[in-house]
Amino acid sequence: MPEGQRDLKKVNFIKQKARELRKNMTPEETYLWQRIRRKQLKNLQFYRQKQLGNFIVDFYCPARKLVIEIDGGQHYESGELIERDKAREIYLKKVLKLKVVRFTNIDIKRNMLAVMDRILSEL
Numbered sequence: 001m002p003e004g005q006r007d008l009k010k011v012n013f014i015k016q017k018a019r020e021l022r023k024n025m026t027p028e029e030t031y032l033w034q035r036i037r038r039k040q041l042k043n044l045q046f047y048r049q050k051q052l053g054n055f056i057v058d059f060y061c062p063a064r065k066l067v068i069e070i071d072g073g074q075h076y077e078s079g080e081l082i083e084r085d086k087a088r089e090i091y092l093k094k095v096l097k098l099k100v101v102r103f104t105n106i107d108i109k110r111n112m113l114a115v116m117d118r119i120l121s122e123l
Contacts, residue, residue: 019049
């Protein structure tokens with residue numbers, strides 16, 4: 001298969017995966033999304049499960065170049081996921097020049113006020 005066709009297949013796969021993730025958000029993602037969607041924060045647009053390069057980020061605000069990630073326990077237990085998260089964060093920060101803010105599911109469940117304060121401080 002020619003390289004161009006492989007690249008197109010990969011892009012289409014990532015787009016489809018992002019659509020699936022939007023349809024099947026975790027409870028924590030949904031909880032945060034209810035507070036940042038429809039320009040509720042400083043009248044800024046956020047996107048959920050947004051494709052950036054070969055990666056999908058949980059939330060993205062292009063006007064402020066801010067990525068918000070919510071990590072479940074699996075992100076701290078699996079060596080493979082930890083390494084993948086590191087590579088993705090390096091790409092987002094160094095190549096795309098984005099700010100990345102990470103929260104745990106527990107942060108979202110137990111301390112939403114602090115989460116919102118941190119997001120606002122990054123905007």
